[in-house]
Amino acid sequence: xxKIESAAEKMKQLLIDLSPMIEExxxxxxxDCRDVCCKQRHGIMNEQDMRCASALxxxxxxxxxxxxxxxxxxxxxxxxxxxxxxxxxWRCTSYFCEALLAAMNDGPQKKxxxxxxxxxxIVDIRNGW
Numbered sequence: 001x002x003k004i005e006s007a008a009e010k011m012k013q014l015l016i017d018l019s020p021m022i023e024e025x026x027x028x029x030x031x032d033c034r035d036v037c038c039k040q041r042h043g044i045m046n047e048q049d050m051r052c053a054s055a056l057x058x059x060x061x062x063x064x065x066x067x068x069x070x071x072x073x074x075x076x077x078x079x080x081x082x083x084x085x086x087x088x089x090w091r092c093t094s095y096f097c098e099a100l101l102a103a104m105n106d107g108p109q110k111k112x113x114x115x116x117x118x119x120x121x122i123v124d125i126r127n128g129w
Contacts, residue, residue: 007125008055014125015086015093018118021111022093026080029099036072038081040064042091043073048126049089058087090126094119 001009030036044063045053053060061083064074075082085093096104104112 002055004051004129005055007129008052011052011122011125012056012086014118014122016084018093018115018122019085021115021118022085023080024111025100025103025107029097029103030080033097033099036076037095037097038073038076038092039069040067040071040073041069042095043075043089045089046091048129051129053087056086061087090122094123 045060050060061075067074073081075088081088081092104115
């Protein structure tokens, strides 16, 4: 296994571990949001996201070129994103709006610190490519 494949596998597992924790917060915050941040422009993978998906031998999502970039992300379903977190662009996972940050600050700090630690671990791996 190459260095990139190994790093991608590690990030995938970290994102699988992280996802339920983030989803606890988003389940409370996002349904009442008036300005949804899940826009088409944010759901498009950058080069590093594509390299990671490719290293995982995962097919890349097919984007609808006719969709307005400021419109809702095409992968947004009635219960959130239809793509697994490990296959989403990093900006989809790493962005926390003010309401989400407030929910993290108001909740159990042990969980909030765990979320932060996992995100930092992913950032460190991504920066090491």
